[in-house]
Amino acid sequence: MAEEAARRAVAELPLLRTAAGPRDREGWAPRLKEEYRALIQYVENNKRADNDWFRLESNAEGTRWFGRCWYIHELLKYEFAIEFDIPVTYPNTAPEIAIPELDGKTAKMYRGGKICLSDHFKPLWARNVPKFGLAHLMALGLGPWLAVEVPDLVAKGIIQHKEK
Structure with missing residues (x-):
């Protein structure tokens, strides 16, 4: 089902070219425009489906998010x-999303709070270069990771709600 x-x-997201x-x-500015269009589309789709779950912005160069x-x-x-940098080998290499406050709290995380996407997401990304972008990273990487982790x-008592 998930x-x-x-x-x-993902089917509702534009593919990047x-x-x-x-x-x-010369190529980064057009790519960045495509990234923003896809992210805006993804956010709009999520809001329509009552599934709004993230906010994202970048520095002026679009290299730090x-x-x-x-x-x-x-x-x-x-x-x-959340935070991540665009790798110099992007789009061939997917960015590594970090959730610093969860650093060291789960085995599915690397040093610095970077979430583990190597088993499932990175092979998918590699098969879809350059069509996948940041919206796909959120939809197929961070979203499923949060849903599992x-x-x-919470069940293990490692994180607690702020009101508890």
């Missing part, structure tokens, strides 16, 4: 700061 929802969400990263001065994400579990909202962390 896989089907992910497929639907420009194969350029931050080091490609930061924001907040949240997950509703048992009618309680768990909210986290937050309930598990």
